[in-house]
Amino acid sequence: MELAEIARRSKVSLDTVLSSLTKADEFVKLSRGVATRKGNVVHLAAFPIGLGGRAVLKECRTVLKRWHARHGTLLAPVTHENTRARRIAEALGFRKYDETETHVWLAKEES
Numbered sequence: 001m002e003l004a005e006i007a008r009r010s011k012v013s014l015d016t017v018l019s020s021l022t023k024a025d026e027f028v029k030l031s032r033g034v035a036t037r038k039g040n041v042v043h044l045a046a047f048p049i050g051l052g053g054r055a056v057l058k059e060c061r062t063v064l065k066r067w068h069a070r071h072g073t074l075l076a077p078v079t080h081e082n083t084r085a086r087r088i089a090e091a092l093g094f095r096k097y098d099e100t101e102t103h104v105w106l107a108k109e110e111s
Contacts, residue, residue, distance in 0.1 A: 001032050006045050017045075028063050032056045035063045040071035046088055060092055068110040077103040 007017040017034075020043065021027050024036035033046035033056065042064070048056040067074060076094050078085045079102060086104065094106035 001030075001034075001047070003034075006034055006047075009047055010045050026067075030056060030059045030063075035060060037067055037074075040067075040073060041075045041077065042067065043076065044085070044088065044092075048088070057088070057091060060088075064092060064108065068108075072110045074108045076106045076108070078106060079103055 003017050004014055007014045020036055023038060025038050027034060027036040030046060032048065033044065036043045044060055046056050046060055064074060076089050078089060089106050094108045096104055097107040098105040
């Protein structure tokens with residue numbers, strides 16, 4: 001999946017995606033998306049489709065496991081209106097730990 005497609009599906013500009021990638025400590029291209037990490041804060045732009053969605057979630061779990069080796073707890077901010085992203089994060093083991101005016105903050109402990 002190309003970055004322009006990720007930006008379109010994420011409803012952000014390509015410049016925003018590129019800026020996020022350059023600020024990240026690490027990013028991983030997924031078959032259907034991208035995962036970024038800055039410190040212990042992660043962002044997943046993953047787009048599972050049908051039964052093939054399991055493969056993308058498996059990719060995400062592999063990346064998160066590697067990042068857990070460096071950081072015991074991973075955090076993921078999700079905007080309130082992005083219910084799709086929250087469902088994916090929760091499927092990956094993230095749970096709500098805080099909330100701000102703009103985001104629900106999810107945390108995942110090392111398993």
